[in-house]
Amino acid sequence: MFDAIRGAILDHRLAPGTKLREVSLAELFGVSRAVVRSVLARLGHAHLVELRPHRGAAVATPSLEESRQVFEARRAVEEALVAKVARSAEARDVARLREWVASEQAAYARGDERDGVRRSVDFHRRLAALAGNAVLARYLDELVSRTPLIALAHRGSAPAPCGCEDHLALVDAIAARDESRAAALMRAHIGHLEAALNLRPRTPPQSLAEVFGRAPAGR
Amino acid sequence: MFDAIRGAILDHRLAPGTKLREVSLAELFGVSRAVVRSVLARLGHAHLVELRPHRGAAVATPSLEESRQVFEARRAVEEALVAKVARSAEARDVARLREWVASEQAAYARGDERDGVRRSVDFHRRLAALAGNAVLARYLDELVSRTPLIALAHRGSAPAPCGCEDHLALVDAIAARDESRAAALMRAHIGHLEAALNLRPRTPPQSLAEVFGRAPAGR
DNA sequence: CCAGATCATCTTGTCAACAATGTGGATATG
């Protein structure tokens, strides 16, 4: 059930802000409200739903500031992870990573963008797994899980797929055991992701005059 | 109630491995089992208690590998945090940090080690708060919360207080806006913490022969 | 005397009902 709701949010089948009423979910999944409550608590802790006391649960709508902080956290975590992988990865691991990037490219090449994006995200997870640090890997998992929600809430126009070229370059740096280059590439890659999401304020101090297209004195 | 149990674990009043039975806690705090269950779930997510299905909750006993991963994660997170603080901190913030370190030193000087350790930990939290990234700050909070448990489970001999000199040097680097020096100092500082905990395997493949002081053929 | 299986007991997981709180609409009033 947790995975079902999580998947629905990640696949953009549940829009941000959608209220998640306990009774509806309970009868929908054929379970009691208690377990629904438990699942919602877990989703809340993963920041996929927002829980406000006495006011129910809703699919999270990450603010711009929050989104930027998530990307900044990704930079910190993934730089450390990729550096460690570059330090310790074996040839077989590198080969598997390369295969995976190829499968990404294949997915995009045949036009299956959904599968491509999923594989691109999984690339980051696999990289994290190779680092052999469960703590950082879990943080990364949480952060990448929040990313689709951010994309939906603040995307400009493009669907923003993970650039495969970046991934390929990363694998090359890892294969060359070039720790610092790998970290720099990762930093750049996450910068690309963030830029592709058009994460600038959508007109942040969005004045009312601008919205209604008239001067404040007008009336 | 969450804070009560959390505090008890952090203050070493609840030893690792202690079983936390739901009914006991329920009648102890005068609440229902449902809320106990919710609290335990939260503690489990914070990795302060270990939750095994149908087998109850117990105060977590972090393994050596896990402990090392926590410190590695702290390096990644805190380096990023301190670098950002060095980039953006204002003079007033730096002054307050300096005051805080002074209060640490005062606590140690008057022999109040418990208060000193608490203030030392809080130094890291305050630093995190100054960085202005709620995501990373929360990760840091989780990581430092796990540290006392690690200390209790694997400490060598010393109680391992946070070295105030390290903190002072960090503040100096921040004041000088020297991002890379601050990061390096932080890395070193966490290294000191880890070393002080004597986190090497306590004799990890601890052979039985070693334990009983006789050769395996002996009998 | 020891090993394995059985059963009582305890603990956790789940459920349905009760109480408390927030929400929206209808009503009264300046």
Next chain:
DNA sequence: CATATCCACATTGTTGACAAGATGATCTGG
């Protein structure tokens, strides 16, 4: 006519009891 208040409804938070699973002792057989 706009605003503030009150009330009914809906939703969440909490409680107690029931069912499923695990733990440990007892009992039987070798």
